[in-house]
Amino acid sequence: MEKHWWHKATVYQIYPKSFKDSNGDGIGDLQGIISQLDYLQKLGITAIWLSPVYQSPMDDNGYDISDYEVIADIFGNMADMEELLDQANQRHIKIVMDLVVNHTSDEHAWFVEARENPTSPERDFYIWRDQLNDLDSIFGGSAWQYDQKSGQYYLHFFSKKQPDLNWENAQLRQKVYDMMNFWIAKGIGGFRMDVIDMIGKIPDQGISTNGPKLHDYLKEMNQATFGKHDLMTVGETWGASPEIAKQYSNPDHHELSMVFQFEHIGLQHKPDVPKWDYAKELDVPALKAIFNKWQTQLELGQGWNSLFWNNHDLPRVLSIWGDTGVNRVKSAQALAILLHLMRGTPYIYQGEEIGMTNYPFADLEQIDDIESLNFAHEALEKGQDMAAIMDSIRMIGRDNARTPMQWDSTKQAGFSSADKTWLPVNPNYQSINVQAALADPDSIFYTYQKLVQLRKDNDWLIDADFELLETADKVFAYKRVRDSESHLVVVNFSNQEQNFAWSDSFEDILISNTDVAVALNKQKLQAWDAFCLKLTD
Numbered sequence: 001m002e003k004h005w006w007h008k009a010t011v012y013q014i015y016p017k018s019f020k021d022s023n024g025d026g027i028g029d030l031q032g033i034i035s036q037l038d039y040l041q042k043l044g045i046t047a048i049w050l051s052p053v054y055q056s057p058m059d060d061n062g063y064d065i066s067d068y069e070v071i072a073d074i075f076g077n078m079a080d081m082e083e084l085l086d087q088a089n090q091r092h093i094k095i096v097m098d099l100v101v102n103h104t105s106d107e108h109a110w111f112v113e114a115r116e117n118p119t120s121p122e123r124d125f126y127i128w129r130d131q132l133n134d135l136d137s138i139f140g141g142s143a144w145q146y147d148q149k150s151g152q153y154y155l156h157f158f159s160k161k162q163p164d165l166n167w168e169n170a171q172l173r174q175k176v177y178d179m180m181n182f183w184i185a186k187g188i189g190g191f192r193m194d195v196i197d198m199i200g201k202i203p204d205q206g207i208s209t210n211g212p213k214l215h216d217y218l219k220e221m222n223q224a225t226f227g228k229h230d231l232m233t234v235g236e237t238w239g240a241s242p243e244i245a246k247q248y249s250n251p252d253h254h255e256l257s258m259v260f261q262f263e264h265i266g267l268q269h270k271p272d273v274p275k276w277d278y279a280k281e282l283d284v285p286a287l288k289a290i291f292n293k294w295q296t297q298l299e300l301g302q303g304w305n306s307l308f309w310n311n312h313d314l315p316r317v318l319s320i321w322g323d324t325g326v327n328r329v330k331s332a333q334a335l336a337i338l339l340h341l342m343r344g345t346p347y348i349y350q351g352e353e354i355g356m357t358n359y360p361f362a363d364l365e366q367i368d369d370i371e372s373l374n375f376a377h378e379a380l381e382k383g384q385d386m387a388a389i390m391d392s393i394r395m396i397g398r399d400n401a402r403t404p405m406q407w408d409s410t411k412q413a414g415f416s417s418a419d420k421t422w423l424p425v426n427p428n429y430q431s432i433n434v435q436a437a438l439a440d441p442d443s444i445f446y447t448y449q450k451l452v453q454l455r456k457d458n459d460w461l462i463d464a465d466f467e468l469l470e471t472a473d474k475v476f477a478y479k480r481v482r483d484s485e486s487h488l489v490v491v492n493f494s495n496q497e498q499n500f501a502w503s504d505s506f507e508d509i510l511i512s513n514t515d516v517a518v519a520l521n522k523q524k525l526q527a528w529d530a531f532c533l534k535l536t537d
Contacts, residue, residue, distance in 0.1 A: 001301040006190075006232040006257055007462050009046035010340075010452045011096065011347045015312045016053050016075055017061060018404045018423065019350055021416035028404070028415070030071070030080035034087050036407075039434065043353060043445070044452035047094040047232065049192045051312055053081065054100075057107050059161040060370055061312075061402070063098075063194060064105040068179045085187050094189025096232060101176050102198045103162040110175075111163055118150045125172045126163050127155040127203055135203060140374035143203075155203050157195075159370055167199045167217055177224040184225060190232035193256070197237040209239050215247055218255040227254060234306055234345075235259045242297035249303035258304040258345060260311075264290045268320055268396060276375055276392040282321045284493045285473050295342055295466035295478075305344030309335055310352050315400045319358035323495055327528050328355055333447040333513040334530035338476055338491045340451040341532055343466060350405055353448040354437045358400040359426050361393055368423055372397040399423060408435040450511055460485060472498050475525060479535075486535040492525035500525050506533040 020032030030053065040048065052062035055070040062072065071077050088095050104111055113122040132144035132153045137160075144153040145160040155164045165172060180191065196218070200211025218235075226233055233256040235248055240261045248256045267286055270277050298305050309317035318324055322331035332355040340346045361367060364376055372393050379389050394400070404421050406429040407414030412421055413429035426432070437445040455461050464480035464487070471477045474494035480487045487510070492498045502520050509516050512531030519525055 002251065003462070004230060004232075004257070005046070005094075006345055007304070008456055009094075009232070009345055010044070010455055011047045011049050011232075011345060012040055012043070012045040013049040013051065013311060013347055013349045015051045015350060015402055018402050018415075020405060020407070021418065021421070024417040025074070026416050026418035026421040027074050029074065030076040030084050034080075034084050037087055037091055037093065040093060041091045042438075042449070043348075044449055044456070045093065045348065046452075046456075047096050047189050048088065049096045049234075049347065050098060052098045052100055057105055057161065059105070059159050061368075063100050064103075064107075064159065064162045065100055066105040066107040067109070069182055082186065089187065094232070096190045096192055096234075097183055097188050098194060099180065099191040099196075100194040101165060102195045103156065103158060103164045106161045106163055110172075115147060115149055118152075121171060124169045125166055127166050128152040129155075129203075133203070133206070135206065135208070139371050140378050157198060157201075157208060164201065165199070167201075168213070173217065173220065174224075177221060180221070180225040184229060184231070188231070190234075190257070191226065193233065193235045195238070196235040196256075197239060209237075210244065215253070215255060218248070219253070222254045222256075231257075232345075233257045238262050242294055242303075245294075245298055245305070246303040249298075251301075258306050260306050260308065261294060263294070265314060268315070276379075276396065278320075278392060278396050282493075284476065287493075288468060288476055291342065292466070292468040292478075295468075300343070300463065300465075305342075306347060307339050307342055307344040308347040308349070309339060310349035310401060311347070312349070312401050313398050315396045315398075316356055316358045317352070318355055319400065320395060323528065324357045327495060328357075329442075329444055330513050330528040330530075332444045334491050334493070334528040336444070336447055336451055337489065337511060337513070337530040337532060338493075340448075340455065341461065341480065341487070341489045342478075343462065343464070343480075346451075346455070348448060349401065353445050354406065354434055355432055355444045356403075356406060357426065357428065357432070358394060359403045359424070361390060361397070361399070363390065366424055367393065367397065367399055369398040369402070372399060406433040408433050447511070447513065454510060460487065471500065474498050475500055484537050488533045488535055489531075490525070490533075491530040492528055495527045497527070498525045499523060505536040507536050508534040510534060 017028050019028040020036050021028050022031035053071055053075045054065045055067040055072050056062045056065050071081050085095055110122045110125045113120050114126050135143040137143045139158050143157050146153050156162050197209040200214030201208050202211050235256045237259040240259050245259050248259045269275055270279050318332050376389050403423050404415035404425050409430045413425045437443040460482045464482035467479040469477040475498050476493050477490045510532040514529040516531050
């Protein structure tokens with residue numbers, strides 16, 4: 001298998017509105033990111049996935065783009081963007097842009113023209129119908145919006161201000177590729193592709209993802225843009241299986257580097273019920289089975305995996321599956337060790353490396369996320385209890401990931417000098433912040449730093465096979481085996497002591513959050529014990 005830089009990379013996701021505010025308006029910006037590049041260099045990450053910074057009305061926090069080649073005023077301007085690229089490259093950090101091409105904003109020039117002039121070429125850049133069918137928007141309600149001016153409905157799988165693009169139109173596809181080449185010429189390191197499995201949609205047949213032309217479009221995109229360069233491309237594919245992931249990421253197919261698969265994230269919810277009816281406890285055996293499937297069925301050379309617990313659309317993993325109490329640090333370290341030593345490219349979401357948690361939202365006044373607000377209003381109309389609605393939002397609402405980054409214990413956690421920030425700062429910032437983490441040699445930060453370095457230094461993390469071990473339900477243990485070289489990873493995924501039978505001898509402890517000798521001698525794991533051993537040949 002040909003090796004690329006992203007096989008050994010660790011990617012750090014920045015949500016720009018919430019990372020660092022440089023001008024005191026309560027909103028993070030590009031100069032704020034530039035000011036913290038030394039921190040990210042210390043962490044050791046290889047690339048930054050930058051959530052959208054393009055011009056946008058911000059109906060969906062920048063995922064509604066009105067101009068792909070202009071930077072939104074709230075974040076700065078193109079000179080700031082070019083400075084970020086330059087400063088990051090000087091620190092050997094690549095910038096991966098968020099590519100949002102399933103839809104645009106309804107304020108994009110294409111849609112403005114399509115709406116104003118139904119005979120224009122741009123009209124066919126979007127999907128219009130005289131009658132609507134029963135397709136639902138992911139944000140709630142119908143996926144069709146009536147346009148009074150032209151007397152037709154347009155498709156929007158997200159907000160009504162995010163009309164879906166018609167990828168069957170070749171002229172539209174070429175405009176997208178031209179835009180991608182604009183950014184490639186500026187020196188970016190690749191693209192994270194928002195809901196890319198939806199660009200092949202066939203609305204009249206009820207097909208929203210994995211449409212029959214999807215892979216033709218991706219092959220064409222590859223050939224017209226990033227295929228000529230050593231760039232990292234990762235597709236957001238909520239419905240992917242290992243077989244589907246191979247279609248995207250098998251090098252012979254000339255599509256993408258890897259995909260985000262979300263099967264493990266599905267365990268946050270009760271099966272076959274709406275997202276907001278969340279699971280009160282993680283099914284650890286089910287988690288083991290899912291990771292085992294992805295680690296063994298997405299074979300080396302046949303495709304490549306991404307590894308993540310958190311992103312801007314998900315709650316903080318520490319709050320939903322870890323322990324935010326006495327074992328906050330240890331459980332965060334255990335979650336990191338478990339994930340980062342699997343095969344794939346790991347992603348760290350801002351604040352994950354210091355153990356940030358969900359926000360204790362008191363009421364809807366504190367909520368910004370359109371998905372959460374739509375859920376709350378629909379639930380209230382159905383007569384549901386506000387206390388239960390807020391409980392769901394506090395547990396799995398998207399704003400949990402979007403509260404400002406906690407830099408230090410000063411006002412607004414050092415994120416901003418403003419009296420009011422766009423989302424409130426988590427009240428636990430005085431104890432959970434970067435400054436405190438850097439001052440503590442046993443902090444979560446240094447566990448992440450070590451894991452990032454291990455990936456850079458060890459080829460077995462790319463090449464070695466994955467073998468899940470038979471253990472107690474709450475113990476997640478696996479081996480990574482390459483020829484005669486074996487590494488053992490053991491995690492107690494619980495707050496309770498667990499038995500762990502042990503027979504192998506080892507020659508080195510690569511990383512741990514506990515006294516390994518005591519654990520192995522007693523054949524017992526304490527709450528959230530986690531370690532990786534190099535076994536004796």
